[in-house]
Amino acid sequence: MDAVVVIRTRSQSPRTAHQQHQHQGSVSANGTNNHAAAPAATNGATHRSWILSVTINNRSPHEFELNDPFTETEYKSILEPYLRHSEKPSLLLTADDEAAPLDVQGAELKIDDYTETLFAQLDKKLELRNSGVAKYHIFVVEDHSSRRPSENAHGVQCLAWELLESMDKPCMRITRVANFVPGGSSSSTQQSRVPQELSSVRSGYLVKVLLVVARDFTLSGADRDPEPDLAQYPLMTVQKKLRTRGKGRMLLEVVRPGSREELEQHLRIRSRQDVFFHIVHFDLHGIVQEDEHGRMVPWLLFAKKHDETVGQPYNLPGTCLAKADSIAEVLARYKVENVVLNSCLSAYNRHESGTNLAQTFLRHGISNVSAMWYYVHWQTVSTYLETFYNELLVNQADFHVAAHRGREAIRRKYADKTGRRYKDFFICVNYTRESRHINHASRDRSPSLSDQSQDSSNSSSSRVKWKPPAGFLGDNLMAPMDEPIRMKLHLLELEYKLTTFRVVYASDLQRSDAKMETTIDQMISMWLATNLVDEVYFYRAKDLDKPNMTLDGLPYREKRNRLHGSRYLPSSMVRESVRPLRQKLLVIRGIDDVLDPGTQAYPEDNQRNEKRRRNVEDTLARLTDRLHREQDSYLLFVGDKDAQWWRGHLEHLDGQWWLHMPWNITVHSRYNRDIMVPGDGGRRSLTPSPLGRSRW
Structure with a gap:
């Protein structure tokens, strides 16, 4: 038996412990005092709290106050340093990292306490553990203005909700919902909704994926970018599986070079041919920094288009920043429904929601977004995307089910060569803006391609029902290919x-x-x-x-x-x-x-x-x-x-x-190339920095 839980913020502005003591507690729908005492502040810091409305399977809503398991200080002193530490092998730690070494085990215990505290508050009100329900599908909903980013300091989605998925009983699956309403106001009587499932590939149809890859070639040594196959290799592997198994067809195209201008031109050319992409994947850097008005906003780092009119000789592929808002406008213009980013900080919401790139895309009409909550290690990305795309396109799972299984795969796999398993699975988050009325049934499989998606491409071939014989060409496009190349x-x-x-x-x-x-x-x-x-x-x-x-x-x-x-x-x-x-x-x-x-x-x-x-x-x-x-x-x-x-x-x-010479001629190497560490008594793997750097 499964259940759907919808958590909606009734009070958008979080309250601090000082504000809580000025109130006599929140009052639920039945008039009873429902106030939960705020945890004690740590070193003078305060815990935030939110008034939430929770609905289970369309029953009457419960209202209660949820307290942040961490203080602002603990996020900065425990969680963020832990995630930064997990992205670096010990040989690549900076002088500041070495001067203040992180107690990894202590941080992981704190993260476990965070998970227990968050669940305990939900369980106390909803009795999740003893309800007899085997699996909960939890939708964390925030209401936002459809015209502008929210100016609220922190919404309830700033919590690490995905940590709840690490609990054995009951099993939980998290989906973040950004509900955009005119003017940003939400009605207290608005019926709770859950997201619409992704229109996915069906046997005999063509799913269309566009990949954008960019790397910063100016970095060297230990700071060198990871290899550009984090997304392309799993996508081409899926393409081969679909081809050989005859379960569907996949059009995979890559924006070359990975510039903003080429992305827009690629989408424009294909739209004139009546070809629209179901998924656009960004495999490039993401940062958060000020715009021309001094506001903190998300950016993406694209390849810089070479300008021959400048007269300067070519040196290395350059990079340039593009505001996420402008990219979202381009994607919406060409009817992109789903976006995947393995860019660091692409779901960053430690400030106001305007810093959240995923919500920026959703605001412009993108239906579903998979993004990264903070800085992320390349091995975590690789594990997540391999499972995500296999579930989404081969097993035809729903977008958010595929994201959940991607996080599950990270939890089951060691993240480095030392045998340690970092608790960084919760960085990979999934958002949606599309919603429909709650359906009590749990549905893991997606419906067929939407009418728009099927009719939008002259290659989708909804009229052609021919299937290839076993052993022949599975994708109807080209001859069987060998093992996909790993891009360097x-x-x-x-x-x-x-x-x-x-x-x-x-x-x-x-x-x-x-x-x-x-x-x-x-x-x-x-x-x-x-x-x-x-x-x-x-x-x-x-x-x-x-x-x-x-x-x-x-x-x-x-x-x-x-x-x-x-x-x-x-x-x-x-x-x-x-x-x-x-x-x-x-x-x-x-x-x-x-x-x-x-x-x-x-x-x-x-x-x-x-x-x-x-x-x-x-x-x-x-x-x-x-x-x-x-x-x-x-x-x-x-x-x-x-x-x-x-x-x-x-x-x-x-x-x-x-x-033709790999860029690993320095001591820094990638993938499975290990070196002997003097005095260490063993082998240690050197891995590159993650996709994202501290450009604030």
């Missing part, structure tokens, strides 16, 4: 250069362990799978030596496309697939020997090589001029020369040189 920082740089400059010379500097051919092949498979290009042509440079060659008839050695090998596809499926953003990727090998053949022993060989070099240079000049002019294709050279060679032979094509 240097590979993200390749994408940035290729999609920005359109012409790239890739080199491994003749390193025997580089395996660049394999990497390029994996990247091409990924670009096809994520709809970047429709076709890939492979050329040998020596085949381009004929004078005045027709660019449309260049002799290629190999051709790949998304439909490669799909002989089982009906023509209707081919027609209705979503076309890629760009037309072609041209890959040219063997360019080094053609442009720089060296001096041969026989004059006739030198003359032949020189003639071939001139013909190839002429063909490349015309080809790249066409690429830059039409802006619908890319050119990738594969070689082994250094940047100086590139500047002398290919820079005039207005492209970039790229080095």
